[in-house]
Amino acid sequence: MSDFETVAGSEDPNARRGPSGEPNAPNQIGGTSVTPGRPRSLAGDAWRDLRRKPIFWISSALVLVVTAMAAVPALFTAADPADCLLSRQHAGPSGGAIFGYDFQGCNTYARAVYGARASLLVGALSALLTGLIALTVGMLAGYFGRWIDAILSRVIDIVLGIPLLLAAIVLLKRVASDSATIRIAAVIFVLAVLGWTTTARVVRSSVITAKEQDYVSAARMLGASNSRIMWRHILPNTLAPAIVVLTIALGSFIAAEATLSFLGIGLKEPTISWGIDINNGRVHMRESATPLIVPSTFLALTVLAFIMLGDAIRDAFDPKLR
Amino acid sequence: MVRFILRRLLQMVLAFFGTTLIVYALMFAGQGDPIQALAGERPVTDAQRAYLTEKFHLDRTGIDGFFYRYFDYIRNLLQGDLGESLTGRQIGDILAAAWPVTIKLALIAMTVTVLVGVTAGVLAGIRRASIFDNSTLLLTLVVLAVPTIVLAPIAQYFLGVRWQLFPPTAGADPDFYALLLPGIVLGSLSLATALRLTRTSVAENLRADYVRTARSKGLVKRRIVGIHVLRNSLIPVVTFLGVELGNLMGGAIITEGVFNIPGVGFNLFRAIRTEDGPLVVGIVSVLVVVYLIANLVVDVLYAVLDPRIRYE
Numbered sequence: 001m002s003d004f005e006t007v008a009g010s011e012d013p014n015a016r017r018g019p020s021g022e023p024n025a026p027n028q029i030g031g032t033s034v035t036p037g038r039p040r041s042l043a044g045d046a047w048r049d050l051r052r053k054p055i056f057w058i059s060s061a062l063v064l065v066v067t068a069m070a071a072v073p074a075l076f077t078a079a080d081p082a083d084c085l086l087s088r089q090h091a092g093p094s095g096g097a098i099f100g101y102d103f104q105g106c107n108t109y110a111r112a113v114y115g116a117r118a119s120l121l122v123g124a125l126s127a128l129l130t131g132l133i134a135l136t137v138g139m140l141a142g143y144f145g146r147w148i149d150a151i152l153s154r155v156i157d158i159v160l161g162i163p164l165l166l167a168a169i170v171l172l173k174r175v176a177s178d179s180a181t182i183r184i185a186a187v188i189f190v191l192a193v194l195g196w197t198t199t200a201r202v203v204r205s206s207v208i209t210a211k212e213q214d215y216v217s218a219a220r221m222l223g224a225s226n227s228r229i230m231w232r233h234i235l236p237n238t239l240a241p242a243i244v245v246l247t248i249a250l251g252s253f254i255a256a257e258a259t260l261s262f263l264g265i266g267l268k269e270p271t272i273s274w275g276i277d278i279n280n281g282r283v284h285m286r287e288s289a290t291p292l293i294v295p296s297t298f299l300a301l302t303v304l305a306f307i308m309l310g311d312a313i314r315d316a317f318d319p320k321l322r
Numbered sequence: 323m324v325r326f327i328l329r330r331l332l333q334m335v336l337a338f339f340g341t342t343l344i345v346y347a348l349m350f351a352g353q354g355d356p357i358q359a360l361a362g363e364r365p366v367t368d369a370q371r372a373y374l375t376e377k378f379h380l381d382r383t384g385i386d387g388f389f390y391r392y393f394d395y396i397r398n399l400l401q402g403d404l405g406e407s408l409t410g411r412q413i414g415d416i417l418a419a420a421w422p423v424t425i426k427l428a429l430i431a432m433t434v435t436v437l438v439g440v441t442a443g444v445l446a447g448i449r450r451a452s453i454f455d456n457s458t459l460l461l462t463l464v465v466l467a468v469p470t471i472v473l474a475p476i477a478q479y480f481l482g483v484r485w486q487l488f489p490p491t492a493g494a495d496p497d498f499y500a501l502l503l504p505g506i507v508l509g510s511l512s513l514a515t516a517l518r519l520t521r522t523s524v525a526e527n528l529r530a531d532y533v534r535t536a537r538s539k540g541l542v543k544r545r546i547v548g549i550h551v552l553r554n555s556l557i558p559v560v561t562f563l564g565v566e567l568g569n570l571m572g573g574a575i576i577t578e579g580v581f582n583i584p585g586v587g588f589n590l591f592r593a594i595r596t597e598d599g600p601l602v603v604g605i606v607s608v609l610v611v612v613y614l615i616a617n618l619v620v621d622v623l624y625a626v627l628d629p630r631i632r633y634e
Contacts, residue, residue, distance in 0.1 A: 259469060296475065
């Protein structure tokens with residue numbers, strides 16, 4: 001963030017316009033420029049745009065809270081989510097349980113708090129794996145072009161044509177193990193294998209744009225190898241759009257994990273997952289609705305936060321929309 | 323045009339074999355002794371083993387045997403024989419009973435999408451950056467972000483159980499009213515996408531040269547928007563709706579499961595729950611074919627709708 005700050009602070013309203021070429025937004029902070037005449041970077045433009053958006057701040061705050069919840073759940077609740085007593089079935093709110101107890105007599109709020117870990121773990125790791133696959137495929141296809149591009153693009157087309165939920169059902173049905181680690185790994189793997197295509201297309205197109213730039217030709221003339229050009233010169237330029245797509249993907253991966261767990265083929269008990277809790281709460285909603293509503297709200301807000309964050313960043317980075 | 327359709331068909335055939343091969347391999351390859359799995363805990367006599375081995379062509383081993391059985395499965399699939407579920411019912415019969423319900427539900431969802439989504443999208447596109455535009459944008463973002471597993475049970479609880487505006491579940495042989503709430507829930511996602519798509523498309527087209535020409539000719543605004551802009555703006559929306567209809571035909575696993583609607587998605591939902599392997603493979607194979615055909619139809623429709631697009 002501090003990088004953005006220096007760029008944004010050092011800009012001059014009369015300086016050459018950024019790559020967007022669009023008219024400047026109102027509310028300029030002019031006059032305090034340190035290096036006049038320095039062109040504004042795309043990231044600086046985007047950051048100025050983002051700073052003024054309440055949606056950006058709200059979603060960032062939500063993301064921070066959920067991340068903290070996943071890392072240190074004990075900060076948010078002192079109750080033990082595994083402490084379930086049937087005698088407390090559907091009991092109302094009390095001291096440590098602000099939302100009461102569910103059908104099994106477990107603390108509804110504590111379970112929702114502890115459910116953040118599995119969701120975020122699956123979301124973040126599948127986004128990471130997706131990023132790795134997409135960067136490799138997109139880079140190879142975009143940089144080398146010709147037949148490599150033709151083959152890889154067809155592969156992308158085919159994988160894109162597979163319905164995600166159906167394929168995930170078939171793939172996960174093969175995982176017989178009930179071990180928590182194996183199931184989490186399987187869900188991450190399945191989501192990444194099916195979900196990398198959109199990001200790969202984004203990477204491919206930005207690689208194609210970047211490789212035509214002068215500095216790439218300059219590097220090549222200086223004798224840089226293909227791998228050096230790809231790694232040091234093109235990669236940094238494709239990272240920003242890829243990260244934006246991945247932020248949105250992270251949100252949808254969390255939703256996909258919950259959906260698979262809801263169906264009973266994703267994560268399984270005793271792993272605490274919002275999807276499992278929503279399904280359990282759904283069955284007993286006539287007796288008590290809070291065990292359904294609490295994990296639903298947690299899940300919806302988390303997914304919403306990531307998607308809104310990605311959406312806001314994308315809007316800021318896309319000069320056409322400004 | 324003919325060449326394009328032929329090429330597209332060829333691509334579809336390849337995709338069909340690719341996906342069915344993957345589905346088949348994942349469900350049946352390398353899973354130990356299938357005969358013992360069929361018998362469960364009971365011992366299998368030599369005669370039974372010999373009979374089953376012959377029946378399912380298990381005497382051929384290795385890659386050769388796998389492909390032999392795969393093509394056997396494809397042959398049956400193409401002849402419309404999907405086999406039997408673990409409960410002994412013909413999978414074809416199960417699907418034949420489930421399709422009409424699913425199609426009814428998909429049509430309700432589609433109607434909601436077109437009526438609300440496209441209308442609101444056009445309004446938002448015309449009044450860009452107005453309060454209406456901004457609030458629909460925010461609202462659709464929320465709808466897009468809230469997963470169906472949240473939306474469906476919550477809608478069921480509040481509208482069905484708490485306020486009793488709709489029947490909470492549909493049950494066997496549902497009528498239109500019982501399918502209305504699930505239809506709206508199912509359609510809300512495509513509604514949000516259709517709305518955003520229409521809005522962007524209308525807003526973009528309003529800036530086009532032909533609109534300026536029409537305006538300078540003195541045409542009334544209603545005619546400009548209603549005839550000129552709308553026709554050009556709806557091309558991407560129609561494409562999207564086509565793909566979406568294909569998705570809705572089989573993608574309603576969660577909604578049908580939650581609202582207890584005996585459609586295709588519900589049967590898949592139950593097959594997963596009861597670990598009915600053959601039923602899962604049967605339904606998924608059919609759904610993949612439906613999905614591929616829907617994509618093909620949309621691609622062709624796209625070329626028909628927009629004469630500027632030529633596939634050569």
